[in-house]
Amino acid sequence: MNTDPILSVANVSKRFGGTLASHDLSLDLYEGEVLALAGDNGAGKSTLIKMISGVHSPDSGEILFRGQTLSRRSPQEVRDLGIETIYQDLALADNLDVGVNIFLGRERMKKICGIPVLDRKTMREESRGALKHLGIVLNDLSMPVRYLSGGQRQAIAISRAVYWQAKLIIMDEPTAALGVPEQREVKSLIRRLKAEGVSIIFISHNLTDIFDVSDRILVLERGRKAGERLIGDTNEDEVVGMMMGRILDDQ
Amino acid sequence: MVFFEVWSWIVYERTFFGNLYNVQSVLLTATQILMMALGLTLVIISAGIDLSIGFIAGLAAVTMAVVIRALPELPPALSFSLGITAGIAVALVPGMINGWLIAKLKVPSFIGTLGMFGVTRGVAFLIAGGATVSISNSTAKAFGNGKLLDTIPIPVVVAIVVTLLFHYLLKYTRFGLYTYAMGGNIQSAIRAGVNTTKITFFIYILSAFTAALAGLFYTARFSAGAADAGEPILLNAVAAVFIGGASLTGGSGTIAGTVIGSLIIAIIQFGLVFIGMPPFWQFITVGMVIIIAVLIDQSRDKIARSTTVATS
Numbered sequence: 001m002n003t004d005p006i007l008s009v010a011n012v013s014k015r016f017g018g019t020l021a022s023h024d025l026s027l028d029l030y031e032g033e034v035l036a037l038a039g040d041n042g043a044g045k046s047t048l049i050k051m052i053s054g055v056h057s058p059d060s061g062e063i064l065f066r067g068q069t070l071s072r073r074s075p076q077e078v079r080d081l082g083i084e085t086i087y088q089d090l091a092l093a094d095n096l097d098v099g100v101n102i103f104l105g106r107e108r109m110k111k112i113c114g115i116p117v118l119d120r121k122t123m124r125e126e127s128r129g130a131l132k133h134l135g136i137v138l139n140d141l142s143m144p145v146r147y148l149s150g151g152q153r154q155a156i157a158i159s160r161a162v163y164w165q166a167k168l169i170i171m172d173e174p175t176a177a178l179g180v181p182e183q184r185e186v187k188s189l190i191r192r193l194k195a196e197g198v199s200i201i202f203i204s205h206n207l208t209d210i211f212d213v214s215d216r217i218l219v220l221e222r223g224r225k226a227g228e229r230l231i232g233d234t235n236e237d238e239v240v241g242m243m244m245g246r247i248l249d250d251q
Numbered sequence: 252m253v254f255f256e257v258w259s260w261i262v263y264e265r266t267f268f269g270n271l272y273n274v275q276s277v278l279l280t281a282t283q284i285l286m287m288a289l290g291l292t293l294v295i296i297s298a299g300i301d302l303s304i305g306f307i308a309g310l311a312a313v314t315m316a317v318v319i320r321a322l323p324e325l326p327p328a329l330s331f332s333l334g335i336t337a338g339i340a341v342a343l344v345p346g347m348i349n350g351w352l353i354a355k356l357k358v359p360s361f362i363g364t365l366g367m368f369g370v371t372r373g374v375a376f377l378i379a380g381g382a383t384v385s386i387s388n389s390t391a392k393a394f395g396n397g398k399l400l401d402t403i404p405i406p407v408v409v410a411i412v413v414t415l416l417f418h419y420l421l422k423y424t425r426f427g428l429y430t431y432a433m434g435g436n437i438q439s440a441i442r443a444g445v446n447t448t449k450i451t452f453f454i455y456i457l458s459a460f461t462a463a464l465a466g467l468f469y470t471a472r473f474s475a476g477a478a479d480a481g482e483p484i485l486l487n488a489v490a491a492v493f494i495g496g497a498s499l500t501g502g503s504g505t506i507a508g509t510v511i512g513s514l515i516i517a518i519i520q521f522g523l524v525f526i527g528m529p530p531f532w533q534f535i536t537v538g539m540v541i542i543i544a545v546l547i548d549q550s551r552d553k554i555a556r557s558t559t560v561a562t563s
Contacts, residue, residue: 075442093502096431096432104443
């Protein structure tokens with residue numbers, strides 16, 4: 001493992017009107033590491049990931065990704081640097097097929113008699129490869145994604161990130177809307193990504209999921225960092241205590 | 252279709268579709284509808300609506316007629332070309348305003364184009380001076396009523412070319428794909444880096460463009476420009492797009508479907524005249540057809556949903 005962190009958040013604060021959504025937050029993330037972000041509603045989890053993904057820029061503090069600052073970059077620029085964010089609504093176009101969804105915004109074109117046309121076949125075939133790479137097999141890739149299950153759609157969103165060489169994938173509640181077998185599939189996907197050296201930050205309310213797949217957990221409470229633990233050094237009771245504000249690390 | 256053919260045999264003891272004149276008239280009527288419906292198809296796929304196209308067509312029609320009338324000393328071919336150019340140019344202005352309102356200022360398309368419906372209507376009547384502007388131009392006449400190889404009306408030929416172009420745009424280009432993506436889930440399109448503002452802007456310009464063509468065909472065919480030339484076609488164009496399989500929620504629809512929809516409406520319309528129904532029945536019939544098409548679309552969606560749930 002590389003000794004330099006891939007992502008480094010240093011003393012970041014963000015205020016929305018009278019609310020201090022993030023208060024002096026710091027975290028380091030290493031290559032191939034899975035970090036769980038926990039906390040009650042309104043604890044500042046979304047604000048933190050939105051600052052990393054370029055949706056919000058911090059009022060103070062600095063975020064570095066592979067040595068480059070992320071402050072004042074647009075979401076698109078952040079993506080181009082290799083950070084993909086997968087939101088709860090999956091950000092798929094339901095009416096389009098799998099191939100097109102994986103390539104949306106970066107389509108493959110070909111020429112027929114000198115006229116440029118979309119190369120749907122190549123996009124579909126490369127998507128099949130990208131999905132297979134993550135151990136996902138779908139028979140019909142020409143079907144609109146709305147007809148696929150929640151787990152399959154999640155897999156497509158993740159494949160999309162991986163295909164485009166994301167080095168850090170941020171997932172917002174990746175297992176929230178899924179049935180138990182599908183949650184298991186998504187968790188095995190996370191392990192596979194980790195094995196390939198991809199770093200992952202995921203928000204979850206589900207402590208079982210967090211203890212299953214993450215290396216470290218960071219708990220937020222009303223914008224502050226309530227605590228940060230290696231997963232082997234803590235237990236569910238302590239995490240709940242931090243979430244409730246009963247345990248607060250003195251930093 | 253079968254109904255009108257059978258009626259024709261019973262009442263007139265002759266064929267309906269076997270008659271070349273009838274087929275040409277149906278095709279011309281379908282062309283008028285299709286021209287307005289082509290641009291509207293893009294708008295509806297992107298989850299918008301364009302209510303202003305009826306009077307954009309009227310605006311193009313009267314602008315063309317006024318320009319041709321103002322230039323009687325020029326050779327007819329030249330004044331015709333100038334009339335066409337002016338008609339399209341003037342009609343693109345409300346298209347751009349629609350695009351700007353909806354793409355930039357985020358005005359809901361229903362409201363934005365409803366506002367422009369009123370504005371273009373007023374401007375079209377102002378340009379026309381309140382009345383129909385008749386012209387006498389041999390080129391316009393030849394264009395509007397001429398026939399390729401003595402069989403296919405010229406406007407139909409032009410419509411086929413424009414239709415193929417739109418089919419290409421929608422099915423084979425990034426622009427078309429982004430139009431579908433925006434209709435499916437605009438957030439996903441934005442996150443994928445699609446410039447939705449630019450795409451929306453172009454969609455409404457293209458909508459105005461095809462509406463303008465419908466207006467120009469009208470002026471050429473009847474040697475007169477009327478401000479309300481396109482007004483009755485709006486309903487038909489909306490019906491054609493929905494019959495063609497588009498969904499009001501956006502994300503679906505095809506050019507081929509819209510072509511079929513336009514033909515169906517044209518056959519109903521011409522057929523009703525043929526069997527001697529008062530013209531007002533056309534509106535009633537087409538209105539009901541729109542509602543039925545949308546009901547079918549909804550139930551199709553429900554069936555698709557229930558079968559996926561059952562198999563997953």
